[in-house]
Amino acid sequence: xxxxxxxxxxxxxxxxRLVKKxxxxxxxxxxxxxxxxxxxxxxxxxxxxxxxxxxxxVKMPQWYLDKNIFTxxxxxxxxxxxNNIVSTSKILTALKTEKVPDVPIYMAKTxxxxxxxxxxxxxxxxxxxxxxxxARLQIIVREREPFVSISPDVNVAPIAFFTRDGKLIGRExxxxxxxxKTLKVLSYGNKGDDYSKWDVKKLLxxxxxxxxxxxxxxxxxxxxxxxxxxxxxxxxxxxxxxxGRLDENAYERIKRIPSIIPQIQLMDxxxxxxxxxxxxxxxxxxxx
Numbered sequence: 001x002x003x004x005x006x007x008x009x010x011x012x013x014x015x016x017r018l019v020k021k022x023x024x025x026x027x028x029x030x031x032x033x034x035x036x037x038x039x040x041x042x043x044x045x046x047x048x049x050x051x052x053x054x055x056x057x058v059k060m061p062q063w064y065l066d067k068n069i070f071t072x073x074x075x076x077x078x079x080x081x082x083n084n085i086v087s088t089s090k091i092l093t094a095l096k097t098e099k100v101p102d103v104p105i106y107m108a109k110t111x112x113x114x115x116x117x118x119x120x121x122x123x124x125x126x127x128x129x130x131x132x133x134x135a136r137l138q139i140i141v142r143e144r145e146p147f148v149s150i151s152p153d154v155n156v157a158p159i160a161f162f163t164r165d166g167k168l169i170g171r172e173x174x175x176x177x178x179x180x181k182t183l184k185v186l187s188y189g190n191k192g193d194d195y196s197k198w199d200v201k202k203l204l205x206x207x208x209x210x211x212x213x214x215x216x217x218x219x220x221x222x223x224x225x226x227x228x229x230x231x232x233x234x235x236x237x238x239x240x241x242x243x244g245r246l247d248e249n250a251y252e253r254i255k256r257i258p259s260i261i262p263q264i265q266l267m268d269x270x271x272x273x274x275x276x277x278x279x280x281x282x283x284x285x286x287x288x
Contacts, residue, residue, distance in 0.1 A: 063104035063135055064104060064105065064135050065077065065100050065105060065135045065137070066100075070092050070095040070096050070098070070100070071092070073092060076134075076136070077134060077136035077137065078136065078137050079137070080141070081139065081141070082142060082143065083123075083141050083143065084143060084177055085143050085144075086122050086123060086141070086173065090120070091117060094120070095113060095117075097116075098112055098113055098116055104135075105131070105136075106130065113126075113137075114127075117139070117141065121167060122173055123143055124142050124143060124144045125141070125142040126139065126140070127139075127140045127141075144163035144169075145163055146161050146163055146169075146176055146182045147161070147162050148161060148184075148185055149161040149176070149183070150162070151185070151187075152186065152227075154186060154223060154225075157174070158171075158174055159171050160195075161173075161174070162203055164200075166203060168195075168196060183206065183207055183210050183221065183223075183224065184223040184224070185206060185226055186224070186226060187226045187227055193226060193229040195226075205246075209246065212254055213234050213236065213241065214236075216254055216257040217257045217261060218258075218261075219237045219238060219261075221234060221235065222235040222236065230245055232244065232246055233273065239264050240271075240272070240273040241257070242273045242276060244276065244277030244278075249279060252279075253277075253278075253279070254276070257274075257276075260274060264284065267284070270286065271284050272285040272286060
């Protein structure tokens with residue numbers, strides 16, 4: 001009897017423990033459900049906040065270019081660099097016809113702007129950088145290097161110039177800034193030697209001629225007179241040199257200059273030109 005009574009008591013105790021255990025398990029499951037529900041809610045809330053923030057960030061005006069970016073030369077959202085020949089006003093005038101991108105700056109296409117600027121003859125290359133906050137553009141141009149300037153007369157300002165790659169640039173980009181040192185060449189362009197048809201080879205020939213004379217005279221060349229291709233003059237500081245035809249013997253005749261310059265410096269008479277047209281003879285033509 002006692003054993004049965006003890007056994008019944010144990011069953012009651014075990015039953016209570018089982019009930020408590022099940023209650024704790026139920027509480028744990030409910031707690032986990034509440035935690036999972038809270039995590040799901042927080043994830044949804046955070047995602048909504050992120051989406052709203054992202055949409056707001058994308059729509060911020062700092063991502064978009066000012067509609068008047070190409071209107072004002074002093075715009076804080078546009079910077080133009082290295083344009084020493086093509087003026088900023090010319091560049092802005094050309095860009096005014098282009099539609100300002102109506103998308104965030106990181107999506108804006110600039111190829112049309114580059115193509116527009118490449119239409120300027122002095123511009124060799126264009127690179128456009130995009131920045132945000134605020135949205136702005138930086139236009140960097142690389143211009144061709146001026147090489148030879150053309151003038152119809154020594155007292156007339158240049159009307160055109162050639163670049164080192166042989167491109168002829170018109171008077172709309174003149175005068176050049178003082179930092180550009182070009183070889184001045186006098187040419188009418190319609191008397192037996194049309195300068196508009198000159199190529200790089202021709203330009204280098206003229207430049208080499210000037211350098212050759214500078215080497216032997218120790219004086220800078222002021223201009224080369226090619227108005228008559230059959231009778232070329234080259235002006236240096238001390239005298240005007242009449243070189244004649246630019247044949248194969250022209251460089252040999254130039255080599256006589258060092259022996260003549262000292263004589264010129266000692267003369268009191270005004271000299272019209274130094275005549276180097278002849279192979280064996282050179283003389284000084286006095287100004288009448």
